[in-house]
Amino acid sequence: MGTVFEVQYLRACGAADSPHLELEKQIQDRLDTIEASMSLYQSKSEISRLNRQGHLDDLSPDFRSVLEQALDYSKLTEGYFDITIWSVLEEIQASFKKHGRPPEPTKLQPYAKLVDSALVQLEGSTIKFSRPGVKVSTDGIAKGYAVDEVAEYLLERGVSNFLINFSGNIRTHGKKVDGQWKVAIQNPLTGEIFDIDLRQGAVASSGLEYASYSKDHKWHHLINPRTLLPARELAGSSVAGPSATVCDALSTAVLVMGRKNADRILSKNFPHYRFWTFK
Secondary structure, eight states, X not given: OOSOEEEEEOOOTTOOHHHHHHHHHHHHHHHHHHHHHHOTTOTTSHHHHHHHHSEESSOOHHHHHHHHHHHHHHHHTTTSSOGGXXXXXXXXXXXXXXXXXXXXXXXXXXXXXXXXXXXXXXXXXXXXXXXXXXXXXXXXXXXXHHHHHHHHHHHHTTOOSEEEEETTEEEEESOBTTBSOOEEEEOTTTOOEEEEOOSSEEEEEEEGGGSBSSTTSOSBSOEETTTTEEOOSOSEEEEEESOHHHHHHHHHHHHXXXXXXXXXXXXXXXXXXXXXXXX
């Protein structure tokens, strides 16, 4: 998925290397399977085929699970998390690549009828779009899902002390040799770093500096589905809670919706998650 996946875990002193090498190979294989399903940069991935065809049968368990959760979180965030934003992002990326500037407002207006999670119909192992031109991206949730999957894989195999980091999507369990795992988040504006209490659970962060198209960071990948424009109020957000999948989706949603909406929506629909915002 274009970044680094890191796993730290405790192993017994003097233990043979072969079981751990096999474990690492199995983790890599698991990640390859997830990437082959949801990578926008692999032409044969499930998501690429779905975006070309507008429908797909026989969804893999991974893709179906991520889509189902993404649609649920869209409802629970009042539409601020929306996987159908991909067509807008493609237009913005193309404009900067070709012209070095953002697209004219008239270029984005036609996409208003294509950005709505209600246009995605998921039934069993079949998915279809109810309007031609709809495209989805699971980039705002897939990394968190991969973290949770690897975490459960480790726990099932008796590895109970670990830290997983997938491009800032972090999940911890147990402890390290010299005590608890230490997790920190950074203010993207000041560079200030501070620790958070995450003895067991997950944290994810979103920020404008991670994928900006313009030098002033005003045009970036975090698009407000209601305006079709990059979010403006916040420069960064972090969310902590039990699930890396949920934290991944919510860190995007919080940055897009702003502090006031986040206070209201998360307290109501995600009471076990806490968040930080930077502006």
